[in-house]
Amino acid sequence: MSSDEFNHGPENGHGIGMGGNSTDGFERRSIAEFSEQAYLNYAMYVILDRALPSVCDGLKPVQRRIVYAMSELGLTAASKHKKSARTVGDVIGKFHPHGDSACYEAMVLMAQPFSYRYPLIDGQGNFGSPDDPKSFAAMRYTESRLTAYAHSLLAEAEQGTVDWQPNFDGTLEEPTLLPARLPNVLLNGGMGIAVGLSTDIPPHNLREVVAATIALLDEPESTVDDLCRHLRGPDFPTEAEIITPPDEIMQMYRTGTGSVRQRARYEVEQGEIIITALPFQVSGSKILEQIAAQMNAKKLPLVTDLRDESDHEAPTRLVIIPRSRQVDAEALMAHLFATTDLEKSYRVNMNVIALDGRPRVMNLKDLLSEWLQFRRQTLTRRIQWRLAKVENRLEILAGLLIAFLNIDEVIAVIREADEPKAELIARFDLTERQAEAILEIRLRQLAKLEEIAIKKEQGELMAESEILRGLLADESRLRNLLRDELQDDAQKYGDARRSRLVTRGAAQALAETALISSEPVTVVLSKNGWIRAAKGHDVDPVALSYKAGDGYLVHMNGKSTQSVILLDDTGRAYTLAAHSLPSARGQGEPLTGRLSPPTGAQFNQMVMADDKDAVLLWQSGGYGFITPFEELLSRQRAGKVMVSLQDGATLGAPIRLDDQVQRIAFASSDGHVLILERAEIPQLSKGRGNKLMGLKSGFTLIAACALVEGEGLKVQSGARSVTLRDVDFDNYGGARASRGRILPRGFQRVDALFPAQD
Known part of the structure; x- marks a missing residue:
């Protein structure tokens, strides 16, 4: 949409230009042409007559009509409240032919002190609450009147300051703008969505806005940065803090767009x-x-x-x-x-209808400059209107003085002449207006004191006339008057800032583990893939209740703040939070409800550790590697591939390794044990790893155990066990991929390896 099109919309936003050729009383136009013009007209109406505020008075048409209608009803700040239904009826009946509920809602918004920084309407009754702004009572119950601040928008409306236009049916006239004495567009801000355009202007503090306006009035070459020394940022109706950094606020005012963040x-x-x-x-x-x-x-x-x-x-x-x-x-x-x-961000887009009638996004200087231009025009029109009134009165007073100086002759003319008005004009060289004023004099006004009063009034008006002419002739005097009026209004309506400006860093949500109390838990996995968690470590997982056809597979002791890593028989790793698992009071829930393993895959191993720990992953074929626990974590339901299994190999129970683990023992199915230094085992992020222990054909790696300094190794074989002490480790040590040493007779079948205290 080109900018020139804003000057070619329908008058008052209504009607659709038809055009086209007409034959036999019918108009023929293509659907494309008609649709384009109709949509353009609608867009113009929404933009100019509904959604965007004017830079002059900061109001949308419905708001302007409500305020004007209330002033016409005499609902000033000094009057009694009247039913809101009376006001809404006047607004929609005289100026705004739309729905009464929409009109009343716009009226309520201007009365809510938690919505408007400087409310325009003083409401009596239920006008909503911060918890539910739309909980206001029906208009037949509430009463309203204008606030004192609204007087700043209306005070000069009848003094020739604004243009007037016919209302929707041409029976009345309404102002096209209100002669705002303050830049209300910044003070109360505004929000609106039009066709392809929107506006979001935050409210500001009156005293700060006036200070910035006066600074621009005195120094027209001021930059946005100069103005921001006076206008530090938005000022919302609530007392929450504005935590946006000053440089971002400055950039927002430079461009007219940005965002503001407020915190409770x-x-x-x-x-x-x-x-x-x-x-x-x-x-x-x-x-x-x-x-x-x-x-x-x-x-x-x-x-x-x-x-x-x-x-x-x-x-x-x-x-x-x-x-x-x-x-x-x-x-x-x-x-x-x-x-x-409790912390919320507000979009800022200072899009307003400028003096030329076109919508435009303005920075702070442009917006205040446009308003000052409007205010100068308004002030000039007000002075010219007053000067015309004074000159008109001086003309009449001059005629009255002539009549008093020739009172007897004037009376004789009035008594005797057939056309006294024409006779008076001819004999005393009067104007028509003066002659009319003389003819309207009452007998009681012929006293000598009345002549003295006329001369006194004439002197006062002549002095006022000189002042008014001086203001119109001298730009500096006009500027001083504008400044004085701004300062007077700031004194009358201004207040202290509510929203404190405090620079704070962005808030960060606590990690999930930081929000959970750390308690010991036992996580139990069944053969059919059902999982649950019991509080404490003194739980017998085998004795728990299982579904028919199911039973115990593996368990792991850990803490509620840890993650549970589950591994399936394809080498994929999956992650669940321990605190999110169902209670062991029941039978748990199937892992397939939370995870998406490959078709036919079975969960068979599990490990829990702290993020700083490492894990040994090994397989029955003799290969394995160490990986940081963080590498096992996955946010995906489908998990991640961690171990590349050899053909026919199975994944062994993962071994948790903390910083104290120095050695790792391995046992094969033929009774050999190999103890390796931790440093000999490679650290990888995933894969098959390196060969850990040499195996004879047909035998497998069946057990592994982590050992810290000073611990022995307990070898379990059926009901029998043997403990290898630290002094024996040299005999069972060897290079990685070696076979190790065979255990004593009777321990050729190893069931498990455990650390043992010396």
């Missing part, structure tokens, strides 16, 4: 966290719902209870009770900032 304020009282201010348009009840949802999902065990203690004295008071006084309140709140609406 809180304090700690006797171990409880008290939230005292929420971000703009954030509901306290929604915050409690978001936190409660995390608690119900067992993702926030650091919190035990929530309370809403908000009342009239403390509009926002949300209480969060941590599990204990040892909980780091700052870390907990950082997590909540990252996972709830």
Whole structure:
């Protein structure tokens, strides 16, 4: 859409230009041409007459019509409230022929102190709450009037400052703009979505905006950076903190686009966290719902209870009770900032309808410059209107003085002449207006005191006329008047900043393990792939209840904060969080409900460890390698390939290796034992690994065991066992891929290897 098309929309945004050729009273146009023109007209209407605010008064048409209609009803800040239905009826009946509910909703928005930084309407009754802004009562129940601040938009409307246009049916006139004495477009901001365009202007503090406006008025060459010394950032109706860095705020004002981030304020009282201010348009009840949802999902065990203690004295008071006084309140709140609406980002797009009637995204200087241009024009028109009134009155006063100086002759003319008006004009060289004023004089006004009053008024008006002419002739005097009025209004309507500007880093959610209490657990896997977790390590996994046809396969002792790595018979590794597993009070749940292994694959091994640990992965064919535990982790349901198995080989039980493990023992099915130094085993991220132990044909690697310094090795063979001490290790040591040494007679069938204390 070209910029020139904004000047060719339908008048007042209504109607569709038809054009085309006409024969026999019918118009013929192609569907493509008609559709294009119809959509363009609609787009123009939405952009100019519905969605975007004007840079002049900062209002959309419906808002402007509501404020003007209320002023016509006499609903000033000093008057009594009237039913909102009366106002809505006047608005839709005289100026805005749309739905009453939409009109009333726009009216309510301007009355909500939690939505508007400087409300235009003073509401009486239920006008909604921060928890539910749309919970306002019906318009037949509420009452309203304009606020004192709204007077700054309307004060000069009847002083020749704005243009007027016919209303929708041509029976009345309405102002095209309101003569705003303050840059309301920045003060209250605005949001709107048009066709292909949108606007998001945050609210600002009146005193700061006026200071920046005056700075630009005094120094037209000021840059955006200069203006930002006065206007430090947005100022929302709530007292939550703005945590956007100053350089980002500056860039936002330079370009007219960006974002602002606001964070709730809180304090700690006797171990409880008290939230005292929420971000703009954030509901306290929604915050409690978001936190409660995390608690119900067992993702926030650091919190035990929530309370809403908000009342009239403390509009926002949300209480969060941590599990204990040892909980780091700052870390907990950082997590909540990252996972709830306690911290919220607001898009900024300062798109407004400029003085030329076209929508444009403006930076801060452009926006204030346009408004100052509008304000100069308004001030000039107001002075010209007043000057015309003064000159008109001076003309009449001059005629009245002539009448008083010739009172007897004037009376005689009026009594005797057939056309007294024409006679007066001819005899005393009067204008028609002066003659009319003389003819309208009452007898009581012929007193001498009235003549004195006229001369006094004439002198005062002549002095005022000189001042007005001087203002129009001298740009500097006009600028001083504009500055004085801005300062007066800032004094009258301004207040302190509400949203503190505080530079803070982005909030980070706590790691899932940091939110979970660390408790010992025993994870049990059945032969058919059912998994569960029991609290503690004193659990007999074999004695647990299993489904018919199922039974115990393998178990692992660990902590609730650890991850469980499951491996299948294809060498793939899968990850589950230990705390998320079902309780061992039941029979668990099938892994296929959480994971997606290849068709026919069976889960057969499991390992738990800390992230800093390593794991030995080995297979019955004698190959293996060490890998960091982190390499086993996978977020995919399908897992990841970790071990390349030899033909016919099976995966052995993974061995957890911490920093203290120095040696690793291996045993073969023919009774050989090989003890290797940990450094001899390669460290890989995945694969088959290297040959760990030499095997005779037909025999396999059947057991492995990690040993720390000072530990012996217990070899289990059926009901018998033998312990190899540290002094024996040299006899069973050897190079990697060697066969090792055969065990004593009676231990040629090894069932398991265990570490043993010397």
